[in-house]
Amino acid sequence: MQGHSNLSVLVVDPNPGMRSSLQNMLNQAGISKVEYAVNSGTAIKQLMKKSYDIILCEYDLGVADGQDGQQLLEDLRHHKLIGLLTIFIMLTSEAVYSKVVSAAELTPTDYILKPFTVETLVQRIGRAVERRMAFLPTFQLIGQGNLREAIRSCIKAEAEHPRYATDFARLRAEMLVSLKQYDEAEKVYREILDTRPLGWAHLGHARAVFALGRVDEARAALEELIKANPQLMSAYDLLARCHEAEGQHARAKEVLENAVAISPHMVRRLRKLGEVALDAGDVAAAEKSFKQVVSKARYSEFRNPEDHVNLVKALVKKGDSQQAGGVVRDLERSLRGSPGLDACKAYATAMLHEAAGNPTAAAAELKAASNALKAASGLSSGMKMALVRSCLDHKLDAEASDVMLSVVNDVNSEVTTDQAVAVFERAGRHDLARGIGEQLSAQAQVLLGVADEKRNMGDVRGAVQSLLEAYHIAPDNLKVILALTGGILRQMNELGWDHPLGELCHEQIEKIRKLDPQHPRLQPITDEYNATRRKYGIAV
Structure with a gap:
């Protein structure tokens, strides 16, 4: 495998025999930079410290932390621990593959079915590296925050690399969603579906339709999608959001319960189920969900003290203050050192005092929680x-x-x-x-x-930072919008083009156009924006 000797690989597998076998295969392929993780927790810790070119991950990671390889992949992408250039290859049996391949919205770069030979591994790694090279120009533009140029790159690449045309189209649609151009994203997903009835494309189309406010249409499409593909888990999440948007919390709870019955280990979904159950008034379901969240997250790198607070809330509503007190004690013991611990503990304790009919003590704890928030982060x-x-x-x-x-x-x-x-x-x-x-x-x-x-x-950068803070407080204040637009243009003219700021500047110009189409500064600002783009060779 000449030319790939510099690739770094992380092998995630609980089986020492399989780890040894993979090392031998990789060494035969000329790859010597190999490190190991025995479960999802250790994989996450290593990926927090450094990046790898390739991750070879066993699907069945055992019962130690309840996660499988697919859920690890979703966690890594959700928390942005792996980038677009990271090659993630899932190692699995044929029986599992038939279930996972249709159920996952977030798919690995490739699957390798066991048992496999060194020749198969070499071939698949080579194919993945070849694919990465095809996507490299587009990924680099995304890394720069230049999504509009990245979209143009996708369109060009679809013609140049027909083998990956569908993948480029999917990436283009996802970037359009990021830019909140939902109508354009809807068209791209529709074009894909006209060619192939892919589950993720149906889901993406429903997501765009939902964002456009057509909740009824999105809900109906998702219900049909789930009937046709009951393993597509992300469809349940979006369907629950549709029911929530319609004020149907009990229906949302039912949908999420169905999803959890199929895929019981995804902590984010369990957490959402608990929240929806509380909104629906189903205290028993909320208690059950939050208990599972606290239990499953206990050994996770993404532990959240708010999960204990939510469990206390459910138990207090149930009338079980004794058990709620135990949860508060567990919170203090198991999350010692967490930056949000003091605020969460004080708030949970306030709920206990309130349930016990002691409003004075509850108020004192609420004051303590308020003070603790000043030093807390991540809540x-x-x-x-x-x-x-x-x-x-x-x-x-x-x-x-x-x-x-x-x-x-x-x-x-x-x-x-x-x-x-x-x-x-x-x-x-x-x-x-x-x-x-x-x-x-x-x-x-x-x-x-x-x-x-x-x-x-x-200090033009500092000026823009202050203007961004003002804009966050008053996003519809015309004076703030005009100041922010002018500040961004000055920074870019003096310090160079910045793609995310350029995109924000364009959004503000369009907002001014909607708020006051006759504003005397609108045309001069538009002209300056276009001149700045031309200055840096960016198409107007």
Whole structure:
């Protein structure tokens, strides 16, 4: 296998005999950079430290952590531990392959059916490397954040590499979804389906239709897809979202229960089932799901203290405070050192005091949770918003406002000023709603001033960062949008083209066009944007 001696390989297999056999095969193929992981947990730890060209993964990883190779692949991609250039080859039996190949939306680069020879392994690795080379120009553009050029690269590659035409079309559709061009993505998926009735293409089409707001159509298509292919697990997840969008939480719960019965080890799906079950008022189902989540995640690299909080919530609703207290103690013991531990423990303890009829102690713990959030990281906006509502119930106005400000000020939260104000309005606290709105508006104005100061000092990157923070707080404020657009253009003109910022700039220009098509700055900004593209040789 000349020319492949520099490839690095991670073998994931619990069987020492198979690991030894694979090493011998790889050595015969001229590949000597081989490392090993005995289960998904050790694989994840190694991939957190370094990347590999190839991952050879056994599908059946044993019962130690409950994950199979497919679920490991989905975790690695979900948490972005492997990139587009990583070759992931699944090693499996023919019986398992027949089930997995139709059930997986996220597929490996290739499957190798056992038993196999060194010649088969060499051939498949060679084929995977050849495929990677065909995709390399497109993957590089994606890595640069230049999705529009990457889409054009896909179109060109579909003609140049007909063998991979469907794969390029799929990648193109996924990038269109990333750019929120759902109507264009829908067309691409439809073109694929006109040629071949592929499960993932039906699912992608339904996802685009759902994003376009045609929930009924997406739901009907997914129901038919699941009938035809009951092993396509991601279809259940999207169907549950359709039912949630229609306010049918009980139906969403039923769909997820069906999915968990087929594939019981995916922690993210179990967690979602628990949340939906609580919304549907099915405390027993929520308890069961969150217990499984806590148990399965115990030895995971992606443990989340919020799972214990959710289990406490279900147990308190059930009226089982004794068991809930045990969960709080387990939370403190098993997640010691977790950055969100103190906030989660205090919030869970507050629920226990509330259930025991001790509002004074509950309020004290809610205050402690609010203070702990200032030093915590990684906690979800959902938990923070729940804490806000609990603080409002206990008339902890300052704490509720502080937590809400921390949520909106987090650029990753996706919670807008309007959504924050709505929480206070629904609680009947019009005074706090008005106050939080005014505070956030004032913060946005302060950030505009900070951006001006940074720009005047020559810190154009810092100015754009402040403008992005202001934009997160006030995404529909025309003054903020204009400032952000101008700041991005200045940065790119001075420091070079930046594809993600260029895309954001284009989005803001279109937003200005919708908000005020006659605005006097719209045409000058559009002209400057096009001139900047021409300056760097980017097609207008």
